[in-house]
Amino acid sequence: MTELPGMDVAALDQYLHAAGVPRRGELHVELIGGGRSNLTFKAFDDESAWVVRRPPTSGLTPSAHDMAREWAVTSALSSTDVPVARAVAFDAEGLVLGAPMTVVEFKAGRIVRNRADLDDLSDAQIAANGRELVRVLARLHAVDYRAIGLERFGKLEGFVARQVATWFRQWERVKTRDLPDVEALHAALVDAIPARSDSTIVHGDYRVDNTILSNHDVGLVLAVVDWEMSTLGDPLADLALMCAYRQPTFDAVLGEPAAWTSDRYPSPDALVELYARESGRDIVHWDFFLALANFKLAIIGEGITYRALLGSSAGIGAQLAADATGEFVAAGLRAVKGTAAR
Numbered sequence: 001m002t003e004l005p006g007m008d009v010a011a012l013d014q015y016l017h018a019a020g021v022p023r024r025g026e027l028h029v030e031l032i033g034g035g036r037s038n039l040t041f042k043a044f045d046d047e048s049a050w051v052v053r054r055p056p057t058s059g060l061t062p063s064a065h066d067m068a069r070e071w072a073v074t075s076a077l078s079s080t081d082v083p084v085a086r087a088v089a090f091d092a093e094g095l096v097l098g099a100p101m102t103v104v105e106f107k108a109g110r111i112v113r114n115r116a117d118l119d120d121l122s123d124a125q126i127a128a129n130g131r132e133l134v135r136v137l138a139r140l141h142a143v144d145y146r147a148i149g150l151e152r153f154g155k156l157e158g159f160v161a162r163q164v165a166t167w168f169r170q171w172e173r174v175k176t177r178d179l180p181d182v183e184a185l186h187a188a189l190v191d192a193i194p195a196r197s198d199s200t201i202v203h204g205d206y207r208v209d210n211t212i213l214s215n216h217d218v219g220l221v222l223a224v225v226d227w228e229m230s231t232l233g234d235p236l237a238d239l240a241l242m243c244a245y246r247q248p249t250f251d252a253v254l255g256e257p258a259a260w261t262s263d264r265y266p267s268p269d270a271l272v273e274l275y276a277r278e279s280g281r282d283i284v285h286w287d288f289f290l291a292l293a294n295f296k297l298a299i300i301g302e303g304i305t306y307r308a309l310l311g312s313s314a315g316i317g318a319q320l321a322a323d324a325t326g327e328f329v330a331a332g333l334r335a336v337k338g339t340a341a342r
Contacts, residue, residue, distance in 0.1 A: 004031055006039045006057045008097055015096045016103070019089045022048065038067075038228060042106060049106035050088055051225075054099045056307060067100035068092055069153075070227040073201065074104065076148040082140045085212075085223045107223045109212040115257035121218060123264055128219030130266040131274060133208060136221045137242065138278035141200040141235040154232030156199050163237065163292060164189045171299045174306040176322060181329045185295055188336040194285040197234040204229025206238050207245045207260045236289045239275050243268035244293035247331065252324040253301045287338045294332030298325045 013027040025046030032040045032051070041052040054067065067090070075087040085104040094100045112118065118126060145151060155162070168186045175182075203210075205226055214220040244250075246268050248261050259265075266274070276283055305322035 054101040113209040159233040174303040202233040240289035240293040249327040291332040291336035298328035
């Protein structure tokens with residue numbers, strides 16, 4: 001079997017047996033392509049299949065790859081109408097792979113990641129997919145987090161201020177050059193922090209390629225995945241990031257023409273209007289949240305380059321991701337000044 005960095009098939013096999021996971025036949029593992037942060041593997045035997053996730057092998061940052069967070073939220077959401085993969089096992093101590101790992105059921109479905117994945121879809125199908133993504137996000141934000149035991153999943157006060165501070169600290173950790181406009185955007189965000197904000201479960205990285213769709217109907221989400229950035233926070237932060245990802249600049253971060261940047265999907269304006277109808281929420285302080293989303297994306301792009309320069313398995317061409325940083329920062333500065341279109 002080809003060596004898989006960050007994976008020990010024999011140790012995983014032994015762990016699944018010890019955890020009482022029903023097994024039949026030899027265990028096989030393959031890397032699932034496309035991830036820029038956590039490593040994602042498909043493990044399967046003659047009868048069943050699972051998804052195994054763990055942090056990358058180098059370039060780790062303190063909060064970006066929190067397996068315990070992902071495990072807690074997906075386990076809790078299994079009792080709601082938010083589609084998630086069934087939680088199977090969690091190695092919090094990292095005894096199996098040398099880092100914490102989660103194991104969930106494998107959902108057989110369609111992943112829409114790059115522009116080519118849209119080629120066999122009609123405009124009507126893509127529009128239906130966009131509407132479904134918004135509906136699922138609204139359902140997530142409607143979940144009573146206290147009722148499912150997530151009242152301690154995040155701090156209820158000061159979420160927005162912490163986001164601004166946390167992402168600026170992240171910039172200091174991963175920057176590969178000095179960009180004064182990053183400091184300018186950070187200062188502008190600090191000055192514009194809303195006095196009050198709502199608290200719901202937020203995904204923290206929501207877009208089409210972080211979902212698994214039905215093979216037969218792309219207007220149906222089977223599971224939302226990649227929950228390591230989730231917490232309790234303002235739902236408009238999720239919505240704004242979803243919209244900011246629609247910018248063509250995101251192609252450089254993904255490393256290929258992204259499906260979600262295609263102009264065949266509903267515009268950011270349309271997504272916001274649909275979300276307002278589905279959720280019943282007022283869209284307030286939108287300029288701030290859009291600026292914050294662009295701030296995050298600028299730093300995410302820089303972080304991908306940082307890990308690539310360390311020689312991690314972040315992906316071929318990841319060094320180019322930082323090219324987008326300046327564009328996202330500029331978009332953030334326009335938004336925080338109230339000049340970005342909604």
